[in-house]
Amino acid sequence: MLSYRGLRRSLVLLAVLLCAGFAQGEELRSGSFKPARAAPEVGLRATDGSDLQIARYRGKVIALSFGYTYCPDVCPTTLFNLAQTREKLGALGKDLQVVYITVDPERDSLERLKKYLGGFDPTFIGGSGTPEQLAAARKAYGITISRENVPGNPTAYWVHHSAFVYLIDRAGNIRALLPFGITIDDMVHDARVLLENPS
Amino acid sequence: MTRRSSLRAFAWVALLVVAGGAAAADATIRIDGAWARRALMLDGSGTGAVYAALVNPGGAADALLAAESDIAKSVEVHETFQDQGMAKMRPVKRIDVPPGKTVELKPGGYHIMLIGLTRDLKPGETVQLTLVFQHAGKIPVTAQVK
Numbered sequence: 295m296l297s298y299r300g301l302r303r304s305l306v307l308l309a310v311l312l313c314a315g316f317a318q319g320e321e322l323r324s325g326s327f328k329p330a331r332a333a334p335e336v337g338l339r340a341t342d343g344s345d346l347q348i349a350r351y352r353g354k355v356i357a358l359s360f361g362y363t364y365c366p367d368v369c370p371t372t373l374f375n376l377a378q379t380r381e382k383l384g385a386l387g388k389d390l391q392v393v394y395i396t397v398d399p400e401r402d403s404l405e406r407l408k409k410y411l412g413g414f415d416p417t418f419i420g421g422s423g424t425p426e427q428l429a430a431a432r433k434a435y436g437i438t439i440s441r442e443n444v445p446g447n448p449t450a451y452w453v454h455h456s457a458f459v460y461l462i463d464r465a466g467n468i469r470a471l472l473p474f475g476i477t478i479d480d481m482v483h484d485a486r487v488l489l490e491n492p493s
Numbered sequence: 494m495t496r497r498s499s500l501r502a503f504a505w506v507a508l509l510v511v512a513g514g515a516a517a518a519d520a521t522i523r524i525d526g527a528w529a530r531r532a533l534m535l536d537g538s539g540t541g542a543v544y545a546a547l548v549n550p551g552g553a554a555d556a557l558l559a560a561e562s563d564i565a566k567s568v569e570v571h572e573t574f575q576d577q578g579m580a581k582m583r584p585v586k587r588i589d590v591p592p593g594k595t596v597e598l599k600p601g602g603y604h605i606m607l608i609g610l611t612r613d614l615k616p617g618e619t620v621q622l623t624l625v626f627q628h629a630g631k632i633p634v635t636a637q638v639k
Binding site: 363364365366367368370371374401406410413414438439440442445450452455456457474475 | 530531533535539541581582604
């Protein structure tokens with residue numbers, strides 16, 4: 295039921311993106327939101343010790359994604375590409391705030407998440423909270439997860455999860471959805487469009 | 494007599510060289526551009542991934558069956574795939590490398606998964622591992638950390 299709802303949500307999102315994409319193709323290379331909609335707020339704790347709220351980064355462009363520290367392939371790829379994107383943007387990169395919310399609060403303490411993210415870029419902010427708070431954040435952003443035990447190892451598990459990155463503009467509106475696998479060049483391009491065009 | 498025996502020795506050597514060369518050409522898998530993603534060991538519970546191109550220049554099919562390394566407590570061959578809007582992962586028993594083909598292990602696809610890193614993987618360093626093929630056997634690989 296959960297995965298069906300998740301699938302339906304993903305399909306609706308995809309349809310919206312496709313329509314938006316045709317209208318707005320020349321600006322952003324990834325799926326864009328037209329009209330832009332306000333980024334849902336989250337109520338979590340941040341790896342820098344403060345509350346994690348989207349509104350806190352008003353004035354910056356936010357790259358928001360979900361993942362976990364035990365993830366060997368997808369999450370490090372996304373985080374590495376985001377770190378490269380910040381670097382390639384030069385001075386503009388300072389205004390790109392990466393926010394990474396865990397899908398595995400059981401194992402990802404804020405301390406662990408901070409250390410993990412710091413391996414890619416010390417400016418990255420991680421977020422965690424109670425299972426309920428995290429579920430609300432995922433629901434608001436259409437993120438589906440599914441936990442799977444590792445065969446033959448009773449204590450190990452993976453958390454499969456949606457792996458796209460949202461770009462939220464300086465005014466706090468969701469503007470783009472970057473699919474997993476997008477090139478660093480395209481990431482840089484779309485982040486630059488939002489960094490250079492405030493609204 | 495001396496000349497005949499040296500001729501015979503030469504013939505043997507030639508035969509061995511030719512045979513050895515043929516065997517190598519048949520069985521050899523080449524590993525190109527192996528690299529590992531930077532990662533932290535996180536008190537021994539950190540994970541990592543190694544990627545490479547598996548090149549089969551020969552005329553016979555082969556398959557990657559396993560990978561070994563002391564860089565992690567356990568090393569597995571895995572695949573990332575998309576399902577219901579999620580990026581999922583599953584272990585694979587073998588990765589077929591058909592004759593004359595190259596199979597890429599790359600982010601978001603096939604990868605060698607390092608579970609429980611024994612040290613940080615820092616850019617500029619290297620990681621030693623062994624890839625185990627069905628026919629080519631064990632091939633040592635040095636992966637660059639990026």
